[in-house]
């Protein structure tokens with residue numbers, strides 16, 4: 001410690017004070033801001049859903065938001081715990097839940113789903129910041145299990161072009177030809193066309209007696225099967241898939257609006273771009289690589305069709321796009337998987353998380369008959385969040401790469 | 409001006425600049441002080457030994473205490489020697505109590521004048537300069553305050569390859585080094601060359617902020633004459649941190665628990681260079697420094713040439729708010745009795761933040777994303793709350809560079825920086841074993 005020895009000055013020059021004070025200025029964004037901005041972004045697809053599915057969607061959304069807020073308040077009143085985070089997170093959960101419900105859900109479905117979302121999804125874990133599974137999806141899963149009939153009808157409505165916003169989604173009529181939404185007029189005594197959802201149509205590619213007749217296509221000998229174009233022919237055009245004028249849950253159909261709102265979240269730094277990109281890329285990769293089984297006309301012979309091996313690349317591309325745009329994958333990628341708390345925090349963990357969601361969602365859509373493949377994939381990967389979080393950490397400043405592998 | 413573009417570092421944020429109010433204000437001598445309390449032990453080690461009895465009148469620049477392991481103490485301005493009192497010296501690493509000598513009936517501080525060199529330092533050898541650096545009350549100003557000659561000895565032993573003068577000043581409000589460089593840039597550059605000669609290093613860099621490059625154009629000639637390369641760094645906080653500066657400019661990362669000497673780079677600040685030049689070349693001791701007085705609310709703002717021992721609180725006059733010594737981002741310390749010393753680059757008056765109840769972490773990940781040391785900040789904060797020091801050690805809490813970014817960005821307003829810095833200090837002091845019971849009273853065993 002002396003001039004002569006020139007030792008480093010001792011660190012005991014200062015005692016540990018209890019008075020270390022952090023910075024006195026802070027960024028303007030608080031938790032409340034985060035929730036409200038996410039809520040604003042999530043209301044964009046909700047508005048799109050209300051326009052596309054009429055006032056019934058607005059009612060479902062209103063019930064979701066109102067019951068989420070009230071159930072949360074009631075829960076904290078009954079258990080005498082102080083509500084941790086105002087009501088902004090309850091509103092956010094309500095909006096996210098509304099995005100995932102079908103527009104024709106009867107009034108009790110959103111109430112029960114909200115109760116599950118708030119109590120099972122959030123409160124029992126200790127409230128904001130502590131839950132493991134995305135609460136809105138917990139509510140959606142409960143609704144899918146409890147009201148399997150109401151939540152998974154065979155035919156879903158979409159309003160005719162001249163009945164947007166004010167039409168009644170419950171007054172629907174079956175139409176065969178889907179491709180004419182653009183410029184369509186409402187059928188007599190009805191506001192909506194009803195048809196099967198695109199992922200259900202595509203799942204007809206699986207061998208099943210009910211659907212093979214429509215899809216079966218016996219390829220000429222010595223040629224690769226060409227059946228999927230036949231199935232794709234039953235789907236609306238790609239433009240309509242992007243615009244969202246196809247049957248589906250309230251918030252999941254309008255891909256353009258979801259992507260724009262998601263880009264806003266990325267711009268605000270609430271979402272890392274790696275996560276949606278990982279989800280969409282892995283889903284596309286699985287869709288392109290996974291084989292599809294086709295039923296032959298005689299009910300027994302099963303053809304296997306590999307999308308990537310199809311002669312025309314365009315067909316494979318269209319098929320992959322249809323796969324991506326159906327079944328709520330886009331909504332999951334930008335909103336449900338990306339919500340903070342239930343996703344890993346680091347970029348590396350999020351890539352693994354997103355890849356898991358995308359491939360799992362696509363596999364569920366392809367081979368398992370489930371109404372909510374993407375949402376279930378998100379819930380499944382949420383379970384792994386803590387593990388992924390500790391798996392992937394950036395290298396700390398001053399440590400060498402892979403230092404933990406070196407011998408001390 | 410050579411404006412080489414260098415790489416950057418991960419993390420960091422864009423801070424509001426907030427410097428406009430004092431950026432253009434020239435350095436003025438501080439207002440006349442009633443009493444100065446000049447610290448006798450600004451560095452670690454025993455206080456300096458008094459050379460003049462109580463009641464003597466001393467003139468400005470007169471030596472009033474001789475070093476015993478620390479530095480000599482000189483009278484900043486003329487006055488009469490009073491009692492010995494106790495003051496607090498605040499540096500970047502903490503608060504230290506020090507005896508101080510009272511100087512009453514103090515005269516007016518003289519403005520900075522250009523001095524005539526009396527010593528041909530360009531022809532002097534490293535040894536001669538080092539001998540000279542031992543006097544003059546020269547200390548370093550960043551991190552631990554230590555005598556400059558001891559710092560140089562350590563640098564010599566570490567065989568430094570380059571010396572970086574850090575004039576980036578990333579913190580909002582603080583403009584003292586900037587004004588020093590604008591008004592006395594040539595002397596700062598010569599001081600840098602003197603220290604480089606003492607350290608026997610060839611490569612000299614002057615790191616400045618990209619936003620202020622226009623105002624340093626006048627220095628190009630002096631820099632070229634001294635063979636100093638000027639480097640403009642992008643305006644990303646905390647670009648001016650010593651460790652990050654070495655990482656960006658020298659491409660070496662400082663291992664945890666080591667200092668920049670260990671990777672062959674010395675980092676010095678503008679006011680020390682200036683003082684070194686004034687002492688070595690002109691025999692004028694270091695008795696004052698430029699202090700920025702600024703902040704939120706009303707107070708006399710400006711860059712003041714302030715004598716050591718001036719009372720920090722009185723510089724803010726009647727301002728209401730929280731007094732912060734140093735920048736507003738780095739961890740600061742409560743000190744009611746603090747006086748200006750070599751490390752006091754700014755005295756700020758900031759709005760006292762409203763007492764908020766803790767909100768839960770929503771795992772947004774921003775603390776880790778923006779942490780320039782890439783730490784798992786939330787994990788360390790949890791370890792602190794649970795009293796698990798070993799877990800914090802495994803998470804490398806010691807790598808924290810004390811920038812305050814984590815607390816700044818956290819939307820839950822958790823006091824992350826305080827906790828990490830607290831644990832870092834604890835690990836530094838007692839690297840071996842810490843029992844949870846010794847921790848903060850909040851800690852659960």
Ligand code: SF4
Nearest residue numbers: 779808809811812814
């Ligand atoms: S942990 Fe340390 S280095 Fe990281 S942001 Fe916080 S204060 Fe800065």
Ligand code: SF4
Nearest residue numbers: 769770772773775818
């Ligand atoms: S910034 Fe705050 S809220 Fe976000 S993860 Fe870090 S500690 Fe949690």
